[in-house]
Amino acid sequence: MRAYAEELRDMFTRLQDEGPALHAKARAVQTTETSPDGLVSVTVGARGEIVRLDLDPRIYRRPDARKLADTIAETARKAAAAAQERIVKIFEPVIPPEHFRAHLDGDVETVLARLTDQMGGDR
Template structure:
């Protein structure tokens, strides 16, 4: 007899665990790349917000404004991180939809 408390519909814990393990596996493949508005900076960010790649076109060094360069790199990195968050949201929604479908 299952003695776990029930607050709402029954939760299929083994199915939820399997879904979470699948999500964790998929996270390893999540990476997004963003490019600066001028196309001179390319940044790739992973699911754990780690910087996986930074490419600078040599033309960025024609202007010796390091503060502007840093701001452009940061802005491009944030754009890539936003794309990663969107992808994670999609994966999580997919997992939850699968869980909901299994309860019916």
């Protein structure tokens, strides 16, 4: 338990020292993904919000609103996932990736289970 407490203290110290620069770098993340057919390109910011949407004029050759909407949504999801992975990589020097992913996913049970396991306790 003492080793885990020291690990947490070291992580906290690194976060204090490097956190502001890492946070600024993470906030600046933008990721662009293009659909497999090359007709849709979506750029998202760090939180997965759409920053830019580009549609190739060829989409009008075969108008299919449902397919276009699905393609935009899927391409945006891929871009958001890529942005999240870039953010995980940015914080990797100070936060283990699996912990950070669980936190970003809002998976409180996994976060608490890992803490419990590391502390050698039972739930």
